[in-house]
Amino acid sequence: MERNLAVLMMVMAMMMSTSSASSLVTFIFGDSLTEVGNNNYLQLSLAKSNYPYYGIDFAGRKATGRFTNGRTIGDIISAKLGIPSPPPYLSLSPTNDAILKGVNYASGGAGILNDTGLYFIQRLSFDDQIKGFEKTKQWMKAKIGDEAANKLCNEAVYFIGIGSNDYVNNFLQPFLAAGQQYTHDEFVELLISTLSEQLLRLYQLGARKMVFHGLGPLGCIPSQRVKSSRRQCLSQVNQWVQQFNSKVNKLIANLNAHLPSSQLIFADTYQEVLDLIENPTAYGFKVSNTSCCNVDTKLGGLCLPNSKLCSNRSDYVFWDAFHPSDAANVVLAQHFFNTIFSNSPSPAPLPSS
Template sequence: MAIPLILAVFTAPIIAMAANYTSLVTFIFGDSLTEVGNNNYLRYSLARSDFPFYGIDYPNRIPTGRFSNGRTIADIISEKLGIPSPPPYLSLNRQDDALLKGVNYASGGAGILNDTGIYFIERISFDDQIGCFENTTRVIKKRLGEESAVSLLHEAIYFIAMGKSLLRSPLYVFGLSIGSNDYINNFLQPFLPYSRRYTHDEFLGILELKLAEQLTRLYLLGARKVIFLGLGPLGCIPSQRAKSTTNQCLQQVNEWVVQFNSKVQKLINVLNVKLKKAQLTFADTYQDGMDLVENPGKYGFKVSNTSCCKVETAVGGLCLSYAHVCDNRSEYVFWDAFHPSDAANVVLADRFFTKLFATSNSSSNSSSSHEG
């Protein structure tokens, strides 16, 4: 359920780009950083946030399944584009017209590897999210016809990163990143087999092979223009700081993240050569995330080394209903042990949006700082 700081989500919205973003459709993949309630429909899932104090700053102050006190980064970017945030896939049926208007497949606990987050019992792995997307493409083909649907999918841009030079294309799939859970809820857990059986280099090789398979699968489903957003400094999230006797960032974890980002960037270069007409792009967001943690005052925050909700990291790090929640939530970078606060998501979304959608429209949106 982690995917802290920088969207640990592989988000992918197909955005039908018309002038000034007037007609957009989004399909979002990822983990808890972009989930909007899929896990609420999984009866046995332990990766849930459908209880107080989640949603305390969301409209009507109700928990929705978002792992935040308010909105996700995907919610905020949808607002900037002037479109509704898409509903969770599991809330829809195959005949629902909403499938053609945008769907969120993200699931807390999801990772590149299928057994990542296995102790959450139920979650929708990245493989399964792609399977859900494949089902959606069948609906699109049935509704639009094979030729129109294939054309739509080929012209779409699948964002797993950032790149404004691609904005001239008429269609978009918006994506962020995935991979944080493979560290937080897999390799960094000493009681799970990956940390005992493999060195980090070996583990990284396993992630690379699986991700190559998944990106190729998306390609075979019609994705051509893909942008991958790298991971942020996971060693600085509260759940990792808690492992330090001095509450400092874990340098070793951050070094592994940098290696992961480098490996993914090289993989993308290889796939661009291997897959005909593929246009994959990698964006490294590590420094953006580190700047927010190291210089919170620059963005209007006061606290970046602990969470607003006083969580117990030994029992999961979520903001449980009996926890104490700070009153000054807009001054904290982190909401719980893994996830940014609503205010931090605004900053991250602003920086991401500026790089992605740097057009005249962006001048009407909020600045990189937030009002506390």
């Protein structure tokens, strides 16, 4: 635990350094919480958000493929670091110089397991995203040579946030095999063993500074609350999430102990997200038990173009049945920085509704 905190502070201090901020390279892996448009390029994908009212509070009021009304946490953190938010991997070509400045591989519906989100038809699983990074590195070598590409990858920071869909769009779905085939203890061991191989693969490709974002209280998101007759958080789901987080934390400590020069971090955001949901007024919100967009969870829980919106989007913690609002993402990103730095920047402004 102490080593993890020390490494995290070192990595984040490097990221916040004004001398290095402009040259900082970040690679982002994950699901719909951090996607910036990869699924737009997957013709058959059913996990898309490139339509109104997504993006209504984003620059130009444009739906870009982000699963929120505005910015992701990744967008906000990039702005705080003074760097552009990395573009989607599938938007880039081998000759594009943007590959040298950071890439976002995140894909809505993605999971640690390759069969997670199977009913979305197309999405980039974590394995697919790692293969994408491997291809990106080959493109880098062709542009700047092996030595420079290896150095760039060793010095870059890798943000990884994945695992939510392995629960929401796999284990917790009664019509899928995982929930019937495994007990939760067996399922979480499958997740951890698979994740271990994936993180090792990234390390072999040159990743050294990796920050893995733990899961939040999935039992409290609107899509799960509707399963409760009183719209309460599902305590069993939250207990499973905490079990997953604990095992990932131990996995990362073990990898750090055995991989030379590794600087892997487990960023536990569970309690912060839970506090935001349980005490929304303390953060300037009014509603945290349902979403701003009036969604039909039987049809997937996304904000369709014919959906009805709340009157004030900044009052709501959740935008749709799964994803935080722009205003909530601001709070969560700022809290993360405040946890690490006592002299962190002032909060990003809330979007205008």
